[in-house]
Amino acid sequence: MWSLELFTQALIAGVVIGVIYALMALGITFIYSIVKMINWSMGEFYMLGSYAQYLIVAYWLGPDLWYVAAILSAATVFFVGWLIEPILIKPMFTGGIERRDDYATVVTIALLLLLRNLATAISGPYQRTPGSNLPGVMLGPLPESGARFAAFLAALAAIALFTFLLKRTWLGLALRATSQSRVGAQTAGVDVLSLDKIAFGIGVGLAGLAGALLAPVFMVYPTDGVVTTTKGFEIIVIGGLGSVPGALIAGVALGVAESLGATFIASAYQNAYGFVLLLLVLALRPSGLFGERLRQA
Amino acid sequence: MHRICRVAAFAAIFLLAGGFGFVPAHAQEPVTIGLVVPLSPPGDPTAGQLIRRGAELALDYYNGKGGVLGGRKLQLSVQDSQGRPEGGVAAYRRVVGEDKAVAVTGFFHSSVNIAANEVAKSMGVPTIGTQTSAADITAKHYEVAFRTHLIDPLRVAAWLEFMQKKGFKRVSMVAETSDYGVGLITETDRQIKEKKLPIELQTLTFDRTSTDLTPQLLQVKAFKPDLLVNVGVGAPMDLMIEQAATLAITPAVPMLVSYDAPIRPQFWQLHPNTGDKLYFIAYYSPKQTLSEIGTWFTKAYEEKYKESPVYSSLNGFGDVAIVAQAVEQAKSTDPKAIIQSLENGKFAFWSSGDVTFPNADGVFWHNFSPPVLILQFQRPGQDWKEAEVAYESGK
Amino acid sequence: MNGAAPILETRGLSKRFGGFLANDAIDLSISAGEIRGIIGPNGAGKSTLINLMTGVLQPNSGDVLLAGESLVGRKPHEIARKGLVRSFQVSRIFGNLSLLDNLRAPLLAAVSTRDVRAEGVAKAHRLLERLGLARLADAPAKTLSGGQRVLLQAAAGFMMPSLSCYLLDEPFAGVNPVIKDQLIELIEEESRARGLTFVIVSHEMAVMRRLCRKVTVLIQGRIVAEGSLDEIASRADVIAAYLGRSFA
Numbered sequence: 001m002w003s004l005e006l007f008t009q010a011l012i013a014g015v016v017i018g019v020i021y022a023l024m025a026l027g028i029t030f031i032y033s034i035v036k037m038i039n040w041s042m043g044e045f046y047m048l049g050s051y052a053q054y055l056i057v058a059y060w061l062g063p064d065l066w067y068v069a070a071i072l073s074a075a076t077v078f079f080v081g082w083l084i085e086p087i088l089i090k091p092m093f094t095g096g097i098e099r100r101d102d103y104a105t106v107v108t109i110a111l112l113l114l115l116r117n118l119a120t121a122i123s124g125p126y127q128r129t130p131g132s133n134l135p136g137v138m139l140g141p142l143p144e145s146g147a148r149f150a151a152f153l154a155a156l157a158a159i160a161l162f163t164f165l166l167k168r169t170w171l172g173l174a175l176r177a178t179s180q181s182r183v184g185a186q187t188a189g190v191d192v193l194s195l196d197k198i199a200f201g202i203g204v205g206l207a208g209l210a211g212a213l214l215a216p217v218f219m220v221y222p223t224d225g226v227v228t229t230t231k232g233f234e235i236i237v238i239g240g241l242g243s244v245p246g247a248l249i250a251g252v253a254l255g256v257a258e259s260l261g262a263t264f265i266a267s268a269y270q271n272a273y274g275f276v277l278l279l280l281v282l283a284l285r286p287s288g289l290f291g292e293r294l295r296q297a
Numbered sequence: 298m299h300r301i302c303r304v305a306a307f308a309a310i311f312l313l314a315g316g317f318g319f320v321p322a323h324a325q326e327p328v329t330i331g332l333v334v335p336l337s338p339p340g341d342p343t344a345g346q347l348i349r350r351g352a353e354l355a356l357d358y359y360n361g362k363g364g365v366l367g368g369r370k371l372q373l374s375v376q377d378s379q380g381r382p383e384g385g386v387a388a389y390r391r392v393v394g395e396d397k398a399v400a401v402t403g404f405f406h407s408s409v410n411i412a413a414n415e416v417a418k419s420m421g422v423p424t425i426g427t428q429t430s431a432a433d434i435t436a437k438h439y440e441v442a443f444r445t446h447l448i449d450p451l452r453v454a455a456w457l458e459f460m461q462k463k464g465f466k467r468v469s470m471v472a473e474t475s476d477y478g479v480g481l482i483t484e485t486d487r488q489i490k491e492k493k494l495p496i497e498l499q500t501l502t503f504d505r506t507s508t509d510l511t512p513q514l515l516q517v518k519a520f521k522p523d524l525l526v527n528v529g530v531g532a533p534m535d536l537m538i539e540q541a542a543t544l545a546i547t548p549a550v551p552m553l554v555s556y557d558a559p560i561r562p563q564f565w566q567l568h569p570n571t572g573d574k575l576y577f578i579a580y581y582s583p584k585q586t587l588s589e590i591g592t593w594f595t596k597a598y599e600e601k602y603k604e605s606p607v608y609s610s611l612n613g614f615g616d617v618a619i620v621a622q623a624v625e626q627a628k629s630t631d632p633k634a635i636i637q638s639l640e641n642g643k644f645a646f647w648s649s650g651d652v653t654f655p656n657a658d659g660v661f662w663h664n665f666s667p668p669v670l671i672l673q674f675q676r677p678g679q680d681w682k683e684a685e686v687a688y689e690s691g692k
Numbered sequence: 693m694n695g696a697a698p699i700l701e702t703r704g705l706s707k708r709f710g711g712f713l714a715n716d717a718i719d720l721s722i723s724a725g726e727i728r729g730i731i732g733p734n735g736a737g738k739s740t741l742i743n744l745m746t747g748v749l750q751p752n753s754g755d756v757l758l759a760g761e762s763l764v765g766r767k768p769h770e771i772a773r774k775g776l777v778r779s780f781q782v783s784r785i786f787g788n789l790s791l792l793d794n795l796r797a798p799l800l801a802a803v804s805t806r807d808v809r810a811e812g813v814a815k816a817h818r819l820l821e822r823l824g825l826a827r828l829a830d831a832p833a834k835t836l837s838g839g840q841r842v843l844l845q846a847a848a849g850f851m852m853p854s855l856s857c858y859l860l861d862e863p864f865a866g867v868n869p870v871i872k873d874q875l876i877e878l879i880e881e882e883s884r885a886r887g888l889t890f891v892i893v894s895h896e897m898a899v900m901r902r903l904c905r906k907v908t909v910l911i912q913g914r915i916v917a918e919g920s921l922d923e924i925a926s927r928a929d930v931i932a933a934y935l936g937r938s939f940a
Contacts, residue, residue: 006515013511120336126343126563127535136543142511145543170800170809177786177797184784187746189772189801189852217539218508219532219567223337227508262512268474268502270512 002264009142010263011256016144016152018255020214023155024232025239025247026162027206033179033242034199035089037104042207042232043225044115045077049208050224051119052076053215057130063216064133070154070212077208082201084111089200090193119222127219151213158209159248162202166244175199179242207232234274238281240291250289253277327372328365328630330620331392331401331422332613333385333413339505340380341531343561344405344609348427349375351606351613352403354597358590358614359621366628371621374398378409380505380531385409386416393422399630400425400623402616405609406530407431407476410444417441422632423639425616428556428609431480436660441632443639443654443663445616445646447580450660451690453484455578455669456526456553459688460496465523469499471513471537472528478502481528481555507533510540518546528555535567542571551576553671560681562604573677576687580667581608581648583682590618591647605682608667615646639663698757699724699889700745700776700857705754707740714740716913717754722857727883727890729904729921731897733933737913738893739781742859746778747771758857773801775856779863783845787834791825792816794833794844798851808853819847823874839871846875850882857889864896872896876903897921 024046031039052073053066061069088107092100134146166172174195178185182192210228218224235254239246254274261273281289332352334345356371364370374396376388385406392398401417402425404410410429417424418439426434426444430452435444460468470485472478482500489496499520501513510533517525525546527537534554541547554577558564564572587595594614598606606614619639626642627634640663643651654663671688672681698721705718714737722728732738743749745756747768756763758776766774777798786794795816802808820826823843828836833844842863849858860879864872876899882888894900900907901921909917909924911933917924924930 003519006519009515010512013509013515017509116337120342124346126561127532127567128563129567131566131569143544145539148543173789173793173796174800176789176793177800180786180788181784183748183768183780184786185797186768187772187778187780187784188798188848189769190797191767191769193767219535221338221342221532223342224532226338227506230506231508259509259512262503263515267513267516268504270507270509271504 005141006263007260008140010259012139012142013144014256014259015252016139016148016255017259018252019159019248020148020151020155020210020251021228021231021235021255022248022251023158023206023210023213024228025235025251026159026244027203027210028229028232029236029239029242029244029247030162030206031200031203032236034175034203035085035092035196036182037089037092037100038108039200039203040105040108041112041115042204043223043229044112044119045081045204045207046211046225046228047115047119047222048080049073049077049211050215050220051123051211052208053212054128054130054220057215058128063131066130066132066134066150066216067154069130070209073212074205074209077211078201078205080208081204082197085197085200090196093193093196116222123222127221129219130215132216145217147216151217154213155210158206159244162206163244171198231274234278236288238278238288240288243288243290246288246290325364325369327370328624329372329374329392329396329398330617331389331396331398332373332375332403332617333378333388333392333401333409334375334403335380335405335409335531336375336377337379338532340378340384340406340409343531343558343563344428345377345403347561347607347609348403348405348613350598350602351594351610351615352617354594354601354610355614355617355621357597358593358618365621365624366630371617373617375403378404378406380406380409382408382412385413389413389416389424390420393417393420398422399632399635400620402620403427403613404429407434407480410434411476414439414442423636425619427612427616429477431476432484432660433476433480435662435664438656438662440636445612445619445652445665445667447578447666447669448660448664449480449484450488451666451669452555452578453481453488455671455688455690457485457488457492457494457496459553459576459671460524461494462688463524466495467497467499467520467522468524468526469501469517469520469522470526470528471501471503471510471517472526473505473530473533474502475505475530477530478528503529503533505530505533508536510537511544514540514544514546517541517550518544522550525550525552526555527552530556530558534558538568538571538575547571548574553577557581557608559672559674560607564681565678569677573674576671576673579608579670579672579681581611582668582670582686582689585668586649587647588645588649590645591615591649594647611647612667615648615652619644619646619652697724698722699759700891701757702741702745703755703757705741705744705756706752707737707744707749708752713913715744715751718910718913718915720908720915722889722891724856724889725883725887726906727879727892727904729900729907730891730893730910731895731900731907732910735912736910738910739861740913741910742778742861742891742893745771745859746776769801772852773854775852775854776859777849777852777855777857778859779845779849779861781862781865783841785833785836785841785845785848788832790830791820791833791836791844792829795819795848795851798848799853802853812851812853816851819850822878823847839867842867843871843875843878846878850878855886855888857891859891859893861893862895863892864894864899872899879903 056069092103132147137149174190178192235250239250257273257277258270262270334348336342336345360370374392378385378388400423404426405428407429410426411433423441428446430449432449472482529537557579559577622644623635623638627638646652652665669690672684673687674684700722702718702720707715744751747766799809799812907921917930
């Protein structure tokens with residue numbers, strides 16, 4: 001079955017899906033590095049983004065303005081996160097809670113169930129899609145759907161914008177400083193509790209953006225974020241928690257491993273190749289490709 | 298302290314949101330029927346909710362007539378299997394162990410039904426497969442196992458006849474790695490060999506949580522088949538329709554979808570351009586005459602949901618109706634007595650003619666199969682009721 | 693009595709951890725422009741005092757006043773923005789950030805404008821130059837030696853736009869003599885140039901003698917003496933309490 005054409009096709013397909021997964025991973029890892037918690041409800045913020053995209057495209061802007069809709073959807077999810085953070089997450093730091101990780105886990109899993117059940121109750125049994133008018137493209141030998149390629153480009157742009165924000169702006173400096181040392185940042189006059197709101201909003205906004213971009217590629221339904229979130233967590237373990245380049249590189253590595261494995265080894269185990277990669281990385285570098293062994297206090 | 302209040306309030310809202318679907322208890326002790334359906338992935342949540350709609354209307358029907366056993370109301374205990382065998386086992390244990398269900402139905406995924414039957418064997422409460430087709434569900438001849446759905450050998454026989462008729466010689470089957478998908482691949486392969494058919498079969502499988510079927514479809518493209526059989530269930534089935542079109546496999550190579558998902562109202566919304574000329578299996582022809590309760594159901598469903606019922610809902614309704622009748626005929630809620638009456642009784646169903654569950658040979662044990670059709674859309678946006686009948690069993 | 697008005701004051705400041713009274717009715721008054729030393733044996737409550745003044749801990753009773761305004765109940769970042777800045781015993785530099793970013797971070801406290809920040813960046817470069825760290829400006833701070841980290845942390849405090857009073861917690865601990873001198877000179881310079889007020893907690897008597905005209909002795913959560921180091925060194929009760937445990 002091997003041919004150079006097939007190999008190139010599988011490779012390109014892997015890179016495209018990998019970059020989109022990386023967007024999700026970025027959201028998870030970003031929230032972790034600032035707020036010091038794993039947000040288990042990331043998939044539900046992805047879902048909110050996908051529904052927002054569906055509603056905006058289907059009832060307002062139409063599929064030609066998909067990119068405006070995606071920005072609005074991501075902004076909507078940002079605000080939902082920004083509003084939820086002080087209610088649910090902030091008590092972790094201000095409420096004298098001793099086991100913060102446990103608290104964050106319980107609260108975000110409760111949030112996951114709430115959002116999922118609400119979505120199921122409101123949206124009914126059917127899957128939806130905002131649709132797309134984008135024509136298909138040829139990526140070398142691989143025909144790719146316009147919507148998927150657009151999601152790939154938009155994900156790259158979002159990652160670039162996010163990197164710029166982090167490295168080149170004063171907000172970015174505050175975020176980087178806080179991720180290094182919350183106490184240090186406070187001493188430097190940074191209001192870390194209000195920065196948490198922004199960081200949580202940006203993190204879930206990235207998930208929402210992934211949901212919005214992938215809405216026409218996959219379907220929109222109450223649990224549409226589950227698979228992408230699983231990939232996101234895999235990528236973080238591979239790339240190292242808290243690392244932006246790690247998320248991008250590990251995302252592409254995961255996409256390519258799954259695509260090549262499914263094409264040339266056995267297609268039934270598509271999801272297993274990612275885990276093999278993950279185990280391999282854990283065995284050789286337990287803190288991930290770009291993770292630090294210990295964080296400085 | 299205010300933090301704890303907040304968490305408690307949160308929990309309350311959550312329970313409210315998650316706890317819908319339970320019918321409140323009535324004065325006289327109600328009779329509980331278990332409904333194990335997929336309500337979240339990797340299962341097919343759409344199918345689960347459609348079956349549930351049917352089951353709920355069956356409750357309305359019988360409770361509206363005063364219930365069973367001289368005034369006892371029926372109620373459902375709905376559990377999400379997530380389409381996973383272990384989810385199905387847990388769900389079965391809960392509806393039987395905690396909610397004292399007299400029978401359990403609603404099954405959509407074969408692997409869930411098979412796993413639940415193993416527990417049912419020891420717990421003794423019968424199961425009725427609503428839309429599960431793997432042979433093992435009834436072929437094991439368990440006393441507790443019943444089914445009202447098309448079984449693998451009949452489905453495979455149907456599409457092989459269809460391939461013969463259309464002259465398809467090279468066929469790719471892309472199937473999910475579940476009892477349903479693998480069962481169909483195995484059975485197709487077996488019947489091709491047994492009947493010595495001149496069909497070259499390419500089989501590929503994928504995990505149900507896959508988000509990208511490009512690797513499988515690239516191999517299909519390289520194989521250059523005459524027909525692509527889409528054996529995905531739920532989201533992967535939709536994904537395959539889209540990605541096969543993207544890779545320019547369809548429409549040059551026609552696609553056959555292995556079950557009746559394209560009759561769902563959402564279909565054209567999801568596949569406005571890619572659904573044209575699609576073949577798909579259906580179990581219900583709109584020209585079919587319905588039974589008295591089937592007619593009542595169709596009217597009630599259209600009134601409630603402003604759309605026509607599809608097979609999943611019809612069978613969900615029919616299976617709960619069978620349980621209600623079996624309880625009446627047994628004059629008891631004892632599972633043993635219900636099994637007795639299921640084996641010996643005749644039951645009204647949504648289709649005309651009575652349903653029976655004979656102790657027949659092989660896979661036909663305790664089984665009632667609906668008719669099987671293969672339909673084809675003639676233009677984008679076409680109502681499935683007007684789709685061309687490309688094949689009909691027995692004709 | 694010092695003539696200048698006090699810039700930093702505590703009144704009856706007390707902090708209890710369970711049954712342990714870490715600070716017991718501390719009355720402290722520090723004049724503007726003063727360099728005050730605080731000494732005392734381990735566990736005397738020196739770090740607790742700093743944590744109370746900077747809002748990391750909340751007192752059980754008493755008050756902290758900066759230029760007459762109460763700081764009790766304020767959050768640490770608000771207190772820092774008001775000009776009361778601190779350094780930590782264990783350095784809290786941002787290891788993955790460049791040296792320059794470490795010095796730019798305090799400029800975030802300037803809610804204000806472009807100008808302050810632009811000016812601040814120029815100042816950051818001057819400070820790095822001054823400390824001999826200019827060629828490392830873009831290197832991550834975690835590559836610095838222990839002593840260089842101490843310098844960087846101290847320098848970051850001077851970057852706070854509103855800085856009026858700087859609390860240094862054990863800045864000289866484990867630092868080699870060259871770096872120690874650099875740090876002392878930096879403190880003296882900034883003191884002269886900007887009239888800043890310092891509170892320095894340290895065990896290093898030689899440094900304290902050089903920098904501080906007045907020191908406060910804290911023992912078991914109480915102020916037991918105040919005055920020049922030489923005056924205090926002559927008081928038998930202080931020596932006994934200070935050395936008590938190890939020699940008794």
